[in-house]
Structure formats: C-alpha cells, structure tokens
Amino acid sequence: MVVIKPFNVEQWMDTYETQCKYNIAETCCDSVSLTDLVSLAGNVETGAENPITSVLAKKRLDYGHIRGSPSLRTNIAKLYESSTLPVSQSQVLITPGAIAANFLVFYTLVHPCDHIICIHPTYQQLYTVxxxxxxxxxxxxxxxNDNWSADVTELQKLIKDNTKMIILNNPNNPTGATLPFSVLEGVKSLAEKNNITxxxxxxYAPVFHSSKAPPPPSFMSLGYKNTIVTGSLSKAYSLAGIRIGWIASHNEEIVEIIAAARDYNTISVSQLDDAVAAYALSPGVRENLVERNIKLCEANLEVLDAFxxxxxxxxxxxxxxxxTTAFVKFTRSDGEVVDDVRLCEMVMADAGVLFVPGGHCFGTYEGEFRGYVRIGYACGTAALKQGLEKVGEWIESGGIDKCS
Structure with a gap:
C-alpha cells in the first residue's frame, strides 16, 4: 500500500489562505485577467473584440487534442528552441499544472528499490512522492551558509549503482537561489557518465531578476538526452487559475512511456485552459508577460529588502x-531562533499576515530550518507593503519575543 506523508506546505496554505488579510505566502506572480492578458499583446485596437473571449466562445467543448493542442505544445517547444537538440511539439505533454507533471513523471519512472537524489530544500512533492x-x-x-550554493562533488558522493534519477528545482523554492551554468554542467556530466535521468x-523560470551573473539556461539546453523538464503557467506567467503545466524531454521514448501512463489519470486538459495558455505563450504576449513579472519582482524585492x-x-x-520566494529567518532579541510555526500562527492572529513556516514545510528532521519562513513577494505591491508594515508593527510591539 502506498503511504504518502502529509503535504505540509499545501495543507498550511489550504488552512489559512482564506482567513488572512495579507497573503504574502503565495508563490505565483500577481495574477492577471483575460483582459490584462490581451492588453499585453500591445496591438489590440480600441473597441475591438477581445481575441481570447472570441476564441473561447467558439470552442467546441469536447476533449480536444488528447496530449494538448498543437499550438500550445509548439509554443512550449519554442521555450527551449535555443537548445543544442531541437525540440518539437511531439516532445511535449500537457498536464493539469506542474504538480501533475511531476507526479506523472514519478508515477511512470520511479520504482521500488530505485535510488533517487533530490535537491534540498525544495517543494516537498519532489522527494516525498x-x-x-x-x-x-x-x-x-x-x-x-554559502548563499544556498550547490556542491557538485557532494552530489557525486551520493550517486549509487542503482541511482535512477536526479531531481533539480531551478530557480529554487523556497530560497530564490539558482543553480548556475557551471553546476548544471556538472550535473549533466555525472548524469551522462552514470546513465541517470x-x-x-x-x-519559476524565466523569472531571473536580481543577479549580476547571466541567468542559467534551462536544463533542456544542455543537450543531454535523458532530460525531463517540467513547467507551468502558474508561477512565472501569472495564470495559476487555468491549471496548465507540461512535461518536455529530448528522449521521445520517455515521452511515450509517460504518455501511456498519462492515459490513466488525464484524458485531456480543458480546451478553454489550453486556448488561454496557447495565447499567453504566443510571440508578443509571452515576452511582455515575463517582462511585467520580472519588473514586479524587482520592485517588490526592494520592498522586502527594506523590511x-x-x-x-x-x-x-x-x-x-x-x-518569487524568499527564505527569511527570524530570531528573538536574545538571539534565539524562533519557533517558525508559532511565529506564523501569531503573525496570522495578530497582524492578519500569512507566512509559510519554513521548518514545518521544508525541513526533513526536527529543528531543520527552524525559525525560517517562506515569503512570496510577487503579489501586488500594495499588499506586500501593507503586510510587511503590519509585521513590522508586530515586531516593534514585542511580538517576536513571545515566540518560544
């Protein structure tokens, strides 16, 4: 029987996100409406029919294309077109969000007695499933203690004869760190040498915003055949409500194996969601949407940094x-690290602000990441400012010293 541990971060969000006044725990870039999305195209005449609503109104509400529409899969393939191996729509599968994409990869490719290596800290799904x-x-x-950097020599020591998969998360949730090109190349070299997927x-790609170094490439661009990349419209593209994610791989055999398993849990995604996603990732819209969200993160990070x-x-x-996330550590005036769950509960009750407790939601043993909270700073700027002001007032009133 499969035993799945409680998914702490999702259960925390489910419990509190409808009760808070200031949600600065959400990890998506501030959501857009269909009207906002159309305006990003920049070439719609005043008074002209909304191209999205026009398309949706005429859609036949059947299953549509089982693996996702050709237009959507082609637009996703173009995200990786600079890779050393060409990417076509046949190498892309559409799923109900990236969470379903990751689950499907594990359900298909991971078996008892396999050995898996997963980066940490990261989204709990990636190692619990x-x-x-x-x-x-x-x-x-x-x-x-080194800016959340990764050491490839330590990865090498973890590899065993039965290592089946190395799991990365880039950009990283919850730290907001990136794996630079040199590290990605190191991972690729080890994976090729040991035949590891x-x-x-x-x-969270392509929201790279605050580093002087060049942004890291997608792992797809490195040319390693046994690469699988998952993504979605939720985080970097402000469209969590349409529930569109994807799996892309250079290895079409892997794609076909996953597609066969996908038949058991996803016949197709919503045609309406598919149409909106294809429009969002179309040339001229995608670039403007990403630019909007990078500017939002840059501005909001200044607010968080000032706090x-x-x-x-x-x-x-x-x-x-x-x-879109920061991993922030809180300590009392006596230098003791706070209880992160207690802090989040008190900030919620006293200030109406929602944080995610880092130790509870990202730690794997007692005391790991104690005192950390995850803050999602890509919400509306006004909400972030107001929420952090309330937390500041709470700190000044002595609230933090009550977190034992």
Whole structure:
C-alpha cells in the first residue's frame, strides 16, 4: 500500500489562505485577467473584440487534442528552441499544472528499490512522492551558509549503482537561489557518465531578476538526452487559475512511456485552459508577460529588502536572485531562533499576515530550518507593503519575543 506523508506546505496554505488579510505566502506572480492578458499583446485596437473571449466562445467543448493542442505544445517547444537538440511539439505533454507533471513523471519512472537524489530544500512533492513509491531518496543539500550554493562533488558522493534519477528545482523554492551554468554542467556530466535521468522542475523560470551573473539556461539546453523538464503557467506567467503545466524531454521514448501512463489519470486538459495558455505563450504576449513579472519582482524585492534591513536585529535572509520566494529567518532579541510555526500562527492572529513556516514545510528532521519562513513577494505591491508594515508593527510591539 502506498503511504504518502502529509503535504505540509499545501495543507498550511489550504488552512489559512482564506482567513488572512495579507497573503504574502503565495508563490505565483500577481495574477492577471483575460483582459490584462490581451492588453499585453500591445496591438489590440480600441473597441475591438477581445481575441481570447472570441476564441473561447467558439470552442467546441469536447476533449480536444488528447496530449494538448498543437499550438500550445509548439509554443512550449519554442521555450527551449535555443537548445543544442531541437525540440518539437511531439516532445511535449500537457498536464493539469506542474504538480501533475511531476507526479506523472514519478508515477511512470520511479520504482521500488530505485535510488533517487533530490535537491534540498525544495517543494516537498519532489522527494516525498518518490519515497511513497518505494524509492530510497537521498537529499543533495544546498549550503545554507554559502548563499544556498550547490556542491557538485557532494552530489557525486551520493550517486549509487542503482541511482535512477536526479531531481533539480531551478530557480529554487523556497530560497530564490539558482543553480548556475557551471553546476548544471556538472550535473549533466555525472548524469551522462552514470546513465541517470535528470528531472528539472523549472516552474519559476524565466523569472531571473536580481543577479549580476547571466541567468542559467534551462536544463533542456544542455543537450543531454535523458532530460525531463517540467513547467507551468502558474508561477512565472501569472495564470495559476487555468491549471496548465507540461512535461518536455529530448528522449521521445520517455515521452511515450509517460504518455501511456498519462492515459490513466488525464484524458485531456480543458480546451478553454489550453486556448488561454496557447495565447499567453504566443510571440508578443509571452515576452511582455515575463517582462511585467520580472519588473514586479524587482520592485517588490526592494520592498522586502527594506523590511529585512529595517529589522535586521530580528530578520535575516540571503537575498533571492530569481523566482518569487524568499527564505527569511527570524530570531528573538536574545538571539534565539524562533519557533517558525508559532511565529506564523501569531503573525496570522495578530497582524492578519500569512507566512509559510519554513521548518514545518521544508525541513526533513526536527529543528531543520527552524525559525525560517517562506515569503512570496510577487503579489501586488500594495499588499506586500501593507503586510510587511503590519509585521513590522508586530515586531516593534514585542511580538517576536513571545515566540518560544
């Protein structure tokens, strides 16, 4: 029998996100409407019929294309067109969000007695689901004391004869760090040498915003055949409500195996969602949407950074360089790290602000990431400012010293 551990971050969000006044735990870039999406095209005449509503109104509500429409899969393939191996729509599968994409990869490719290596900290699904399927999972830990960097030599030591898959998350949730090109190349080299499949969850790409270094490429661009990349419209593209994600791979045999398993849990995604997604990723719209969200993250990160600096005696972090999340550590005035669950409960009750407790939702043993909270700073700027102001008032009132 499959035993799946509680999914702490999703259960926390489900419990509190409808009760808070200021949600600065959400990880999606501030959502857009269909009207907003059309305006991003920049070439719609005043008074002209909305092209999205026009398309949706005429859609036949049948199953449509089982693997996703050709237009959507082609637009997704273009995201990786700079790769050394060409990508076509036949190498792309559409899923109900990236969470379904990741689950389908594990359900299809991971078996009991396999050995899996997963980067850490990261989204709990990426290591808990393989464990539930009977695999042994080892964590490749980012270096907390070195700006959440990754050491490829440590990854090499984790590899075993039965290592089936290396799981990456780039940009990283919750830290906002990135795996640079040199690290990705190191992972590729080890994977090729040992015939290991690499799954890279890239749901926060291409939101790279605060680093002087060039942004890292998609793992698809490295030319390794046994690469699987997952993505979605939720985080970087502000369209969580349409529930569109995807799987892309250079290895068409892997794509076909996953497609066969997909028949058991996804006949097709909504035709309406598919049409909106294809439009969002079309030339001229996608670029403007990404530019909008990078600017939003840049502006909001300045707000968060000012908060951290103002309360530096109690608050600290490694400033994110990508994505939409920051991993922020809180300490009391006596220097003791707070109980992160207690802090989040108190901030919610006293200030109406929603954070995610880092130790509870990302730690794998007692005390790991104690005192950390995940903040999602890509919400509306006004909401972020107001929420952080309320937390600041709570800190000033002595609230943080009550977190034992």
């Amino acid at each position: 393989p464990e539930s399927l009977g695999a042994k999972v080892d964590l490749w830990k980012l270096k907390e 690499v799954l890279c969850d890239e749901v 951290v600096n103002k309360y530096a005696k109690s608050v600290g972090y490694v400033k994110p360089v990508s994505g």
